[in-house]
Amino acid sequence: MLIDSTLREGEQQFGVYFDRSHKEELLRLSLAAGVDEVEVGAVGPSPEHCRELEGLLLYGAMLKDRRQSLSLWCACRPADLRMAAGLSPDRLCMTVPVSDAHIRRKLGLDRQALLGHVARMLGLARELGVAYVSLGLEDVSRADLSFALSVARLAQDKGAARLRLADTVGVLAPAETARLVSAFRSAVNLPLALHLHNDFGMATANAVEGLRAGADFVDASALGLGERAGLASLEQLAGYLTLRLGAEGYDLATVRELCASAARAANMTVPANAPMVGERIFWCESGLHVDGLYKAAELYEPFEPSRVGLSRKLGVGKKSGRAAVARKLGELGLAACGDMQSLTDRVRALSAAKGRVLEDEELLALAK
Structure with a gap:
């Protein structure tokens, strides 16, 4: 279901360079996290x-289990195909543009010539003994749909094992993604994969809707790394599929470790509030929410923090109410004092002056 493209698309992000040790660690963690396919x-x-x-x-072949696959990407050119076939990946992802702008301006071809080229390349793949070719349709979101479907039918007739639909510049919205998938689902009897860019912040939502509409696979990368604004987020998809849709096989704590490793390799910092993996997403200060969390955590948390290798932290500060301060005192072994409003006012004032949540020792000092 999930194709991890951190090693391929992720490294295409401006300024990101993975050395061999980085790549081996990312590959190891991706497979350990249960990702279905890794694009090496x-x-x-x-x-x-x-x-x-x-x-x-x-290296990956020694680590993966029988349900996992390793793939390589190549352009739809004879030399690239021969080179990729010679490396014997489990799956070969070959990409061809299908929008008129790309066909004319990048390849210098017309539609009929492109169809002939695709037929020849899939024939060459068979001659080279490639068992599984995933044909990517680049810029399909801006292509003429009837022509893109004709490329898909040709690919099926010529032995492609999968089609990958690429929203190359991230222009789709979720409903549009679902309609696109449905159109291809009705036209061909091949597994469908999605490659969704995040230029308008829609990639992860598009991926979820695409899977709901019948797609079988979706490309993603750790922290959404990739060209421009990146791809669908691997950690968000793995989390949603597991915790909301009941998918099995993804180890979300290891996915978080994968994201931390990708951030180090890319010389980035994981935002503290990053969905699924941010260190502080289960830290809470707001009075109403803290009080609710003390009563029943599920009131203000979508899932148990331990599911993603995180922990809950409840603090008091400028946003805290009397109930939250009293409960925090109880957590620290003190009973609520006689004038909780006065203590709460002092807590708020000190927190505002310091510009942060109070440490436990500071609260205890105020309560004396």
Whole structure:
């Protein structure tokens, strides 16, 4: 269901460079997290790069279980296809543009010539013994739908094992994604994958709706790393699929570890409030919410923090009410004092002066 493209699309983000040790750790953690397929990288002209890809495929083969796959990406060109086939990935993801702008301005072809090219490339893949070709339809979200469907039917006839629909510049909204998936679902009998960019902040929502509409796979990356605004978020998708839709097999604590590793490798910091993985997403100060959390955590939490390897922290400060301060005192082994309003006022004043939540020791000092 989830294809982790951190090693391929993620490294395409501006300024991100993964060395070999980074790549091995990201691959190990992705497989340990239960991701269904890991896109190990894209073939390139450098012999050193191909040797690295070969090493990563061998390393991943020792770690993955029988339901997991390792894939490589390549452009729809004979030299790239031969190079990728020679590395023997479980799956080969080959991409061709299907929007008229890309066909004309990038490839210098017309529609009929593109169809012929796709047929020849899939024929070459068969000659090379590639068992599983996933044909990506680049910029399908801006393509003429009837032509894109004709490419899909041709791919099915010529032996493609999967189609991957790419919202290359992230223009789709969830309802549009669902309609696109439904159109392809009705036209071909192939597994469908989605590659969704996040330019308008829709990628993860688009991925969920695409899966609901009948897609079988969706590309994602740790922290949404990728070109421009990135891809659908791996951690958000794994979390939603597991905790809301009942999917099994994803270890969310390990997904969080994967995101931390990706952030270190990319020289980034995981935002404290990042969904699913931010260190402080279960920290609470607001009086109403703190009081509710003391009474029943599910009142203000969508799931138990331990499910993603996090913990709850309840603090008092400028936003706290009397009930929250009293409960925090009880947590620290003190009974509520006679004038809780006065103590609460002092808590709020000190917190405002310091510009932060109070430490336990500071609260105890005020309560004396």
